[in-house]
Ligand code: FES
């Protein structure tokens with residue numbers, strides 16, 4: 001079997017970049033990904049708005065480690081391994097909730113929202129104090145925990161660089177979403193989770209793959225377009241979706257960037273930006289930010305794919321998506337709608353309806369994406385030594401910033417003046433190979 005390094009055929013001098021399909025199907029490579037990427041990389045956990053009050057928690061996994069974030073008595077959020085300090089029983093009972101005291105269901109030890117053990121049942125009689133001291137009864141925080149503008153990340157490697165260093169070139173693009181709110185952003189209520197029978201990296205590629213949109217999502221675009229013709233009351237301008245990226249790609253500006261550390265950007269001008277839920281905020285935003293940044297916020301749809309498993313999507317609606325590997329061919333995907341806190345009811349309504357149209361598990365887009373990715377996974381088993389040749393767009397790839405990037409004041413490692421390109425994938429695969437080769 002090829003090593004991860006051998007699975008990437010990266011020859012810039014020859015304008016060749018290929019990925020061996022074994023990268024999606026090899027079980028030994030998957031095991032290495034868990035230990036060398038998911039156990040060592042900053043990973044998205046959730047949003048601060050999901051845990052507003054003392055005792056609010058969200059339970060999730062970092063790699064295969066169950067963890068939970070919880071807001072403590074001092075108002076600070078911490079992240080702990082979700083394992084009782086006695087004999088390891090998982091403490092949370094739901095994926096989210098409020099618990100100022102967590103009682104372990106196994107032998108009844110209790111913990112407060114600051115991670116302190118408040119009760120060892122029978123402790124005084126049964127335990128010697130030096131034994132309790134040796135075992136350490138308080139909950140164990142994860143090695144590194146960080147927040148960027150409300151987005152919460154955890155990292156199980158104490159020696160990894162800081163969160164902001166890791167996010168690096170993706171930060172200005174994260175700001176385009178986070179800075180839209182007059183106050184702060186909030187993640188909307190509800191949980192949606194689904195399972196895909198495909199390797200997790202197919203979702204990473206799909207997130208920044210502009211090439212599939214016109215085929216896989218034509219169903220979405222034509223259905224929504226037809227629905228708009230039927231709306232007798234018009235439904236208001238904001239109810240219209242933004243499908244120019246699907247139906248008229250040749251007429252709009254678009255592009256893709258490698259912004260370093262494995263992060264990828266894909267963008268396209270919105271055909272009708274006034275239909276965007278945040279358009280009403282334009283005047284306020286122009287007073288606060290440079291015109292170029294506001295144009296990027298409101299007039300360009302963006303997919304920001306953060307290595308290895310996070311997508312911040314701001315197109316017709318706004319979505320956070322995370323995909324977590326369960327096995328080499330099995331992936332759990334979770335999505336949330338994110339919105340400016342306190343936005344007008346008509347904006348919120350339009351945002352949620354458009355989120356349901358495109359991002360919801362039973363939307364007009366997600367099932368089509370899932371089937372496409374599952375097909376790619378199954379097909380990747382078909383051939384020994386099959387290669388995905390990521391040649392699309394290589395001939396238009398340029399070093400540094402294009403005009404649109406200059407407008408935002410950022411300098412990507414490279415730019416491509418088109419959305420239907422595969423060159424942003426190089427960012428992900430180079431980071432992947434580097435991390436698996438160390
Ligand atoms: S495992 Fe939690 S109290 Fe025993």
Ligand SMILES: [Fe+2]
Nearest residue numbers: 213216217369
């Ligand atoms: Fe898609």
